Amino acid sequence: MKGLYPPTSSTPHIDPKGVDIAETILLPGDPLRAKFIAETYFDDIRCFNEVRNMLGFTGTYRGRPVSVMGTGMGIPSISLYSYELIHFFGVKNLIRVGSCGAMQENMELYDVVIAQGASTDSNYLNQFNLPGSWAPLSSYRLLEHAKRIADERGQRTHVGNVLSSDLFYGADPDAMGKWMKMGILAAEMESAGLFANAAAGGVDALGIFTVSDHLVTNAKTTPEERQTAFTGMIEIALELI
Ligand code: ADE
Numbered sequence: 201m202k203g204l205y206p207p208t209s210s211t212p213h214i215d216p217k218g219v220d221i222a223e224t225i226l227l228p229g230d231p232l233r234a235k236f237i238a239e240t241y242f243d244d245i246r247c248f249n250e251v252r253n254m255l256g257f258t259g260t261y262r263g264r265p266v267s268v269m270g271t272g273m274g275i276p277s278i279s280l281y282s283y284e285l286i287h288f289f290g291v292k293n294l295i296r297v298g299s300c301g302a303m304q305e306n307m308e309l310y311d312v313v314i315a316q317g318a319s320t321d322s323n324y325l326n327q328f329n330l331p332g333s334w335a336p337l338s339s340y341r342l343l344e345h346a347k348r349i350a351d352e353r354g355q356r357t358h359v360g361n362v363l364s365s366d367l368f369y370g371a372d373p374d375a376m377g378k379w380m381k382m383g384i385l386a387a388e389m390e391s392a393g394l395f396a397n398a399a400a401g402g403v404d405a406l407g408i409f410t411v412s413d414h415l416v417t418n419a420k421t422t423p424e425e426r427q428t429a430f431t432g433m434i435e436i437a438l439e440l441i
Contacts, residue, residue: 211284214256219248222258222265224293224441225285226434227278229390231255231270233430237297238268241438254281264441271296275322275364275393282394286401293342294405295437296394299412299426300362300386303379307411309419310429312357312436313386314338314346315407319379320364320392328400336364336395339404342440346408349439355432360385362407364392376415387415406440408433 210216228234234255238245242259249256249269256269269285271278278296285291300313307313318336325334343359350357363384370376376387391407398405410433413420421429 208288211288213251213254213280214249214284214289215251216248216256216289219246220258220265221248221256221285221289221291222267223291224265225267225269225291225295226437227269227271227282227294227296227394229271229273229278229298234268234270237434241434242266242268261438261441266438266441267291271390274389275320275324275366278390279324279393279397282397282405283401286397286403292403293339293440294394294398294403295342295440296391296405296407297433297437298388298390298407298409299430300388300409302386302411302414303363303376303384303416304358305416307358307385307414308356309411309414309421311411312350312355312433313362313409313411314343314350314357314359315362315391315409316343316359317361318364318391318395318407319361319382319384321375322364322366322392324393325396328396334396336392336399338391338395338406339398342404342406345440346406346436349436353432353436355436358385362391362409363387365389380416386411408437
């Protein structure tokens with residue numbers, strides 16, 4: 201499906217200065233993590249965005265074009281970047297990579313969560329004026345491929361529904377328990393906006409997460425540990441290209 205607007209050279213938040221953005225992009229929240237991914241895994245790296253320090257890079261992985269860009273935190277932030285990537289720069293596969301808080305007892309720190317769907321407490325979906333509740337889902341094509349890659353690598357994974365919450369520090373102490381009872385695997389803060397934009401734009405999106413903290417046991421990883429654990433998830437995402 202074509203975007204709402206014709207391709208353009210720059211947008212309010214992305215100014216590639218002539219550098220191409222690949223059809224497949226990895227989307228970590230932290231722009232410095234985007235830089236780390238590009239420098240660690242890509243060849244022929246070019247920076248395509250420095251606006252607001254939301255760094256984006258294009259390169260190749262095993263000879264195939266790929267981009268990576270930070271999205272910031274929360275649905276409003278990932279939504280504006282993913283909207284511009286889809287509608288102005290023709291990006292077709294958007295793969296969020298990030299951390300999440302586990303919400304089920306059978307989960308452990310460093311497990312990988314692959315989002316099949318993203319429930320949300322955000323009002324972002326209201327703009328589509330649907331006559332009911334719409335379920336933001338990831339791309340089955342990307343999901344099935346990611347699960348297969350993870351299994352081949354012997355990676356422990358959980359596939360299911362995540363919660364894209366607007367609240368990192370929520371006021372209602374019962375809220376998370378209610379989501380847990382509905383089988384939500386993990387909390388993060390962006391995927392519902394990404395999946396909605398992808399569906400509305402007719403492109404594919406996926407979310408892959410490493411468990412960085414546990415909302416049931418209160419276990420937490422250290423920043424150093426997260427760096428290593430992150431690697432397994434990134435490598436699954438890169439194998440998708
Ligand atoms: N990302 C990592 N841990 C999280 C949590 N507990 N809640 C929301 N997003 C997260």
